[in-house]
Amino acid sequence: MSKNRAKLEIKGISDNIGLARVTVASFAAQLDFTLSEIEEIKVATSEAVSNAIIHGYGEGEGSIQITLELQGEELIIIVEDYGVGIEDIEQACEPDYTTADRMGLGLVFIDSFMDQVDIESQLEQGTKIKMVKSPEKSKKKAK
């Protein structure tokens, strides 16, 4: 049973999205993920961090905290901002929830690529997205 934990705090600007996804991918590589699964984790991370930048801080600036955990065969990624929060999480999860040029696909990708997604948000407090994924290989072994 592997256990590990890391934290990354970044300024909520788009320059740091690449850093966030490469860091998460590197951490995730401790488990037996395929390259395709690592790509999915990178997309989900990119979406969560982009959401925090756009919806959390808009034109303003703030920090984003990314917590990474390995619990057994599970990778847990928590992306947290301290911005304006999301008023209606259910609406934000709809595929046609459109902001700027991102076509509302961000949360659809997260939902498709991760095994489990939980979003908590409070107005003027911020948003926390928790994403969990296990390697397919380990799921097959467990069966």
Add this chain to the structure above:
Amino acid sequence: MEMEMERVETNLIVRISGDLDLHTVPALRKQIEARLDREVGIKNLILNLKGVDFVDSAGIGFIIGRYKRISKHGGQLRVVNIKESINKVFKLSGVLKIADIFSDEAEALQAV
């Protein structure tokens, strides 16, 4: 992120290298839109993604946005060299339904 554009008759070929995300897309969009605004007679857009290893929803939004502009005037969007690593987001987003996919630029140009 690097981009080069080449005009071949009524086609604008755009070759992109790097990641397509929230950070890189605004500059790409600006350059392509400026070229489309400036030049008369561009009908089709050929996006060569040979050097693109990563695309997220911002990148997909960028591609759909250019498709909307080109298709308004009867043009087509053709995408060349979609790597395996980015194919899944293309499938999931529905881009494969609106864009014609080719394995190289010559093939995409011949399809006119």
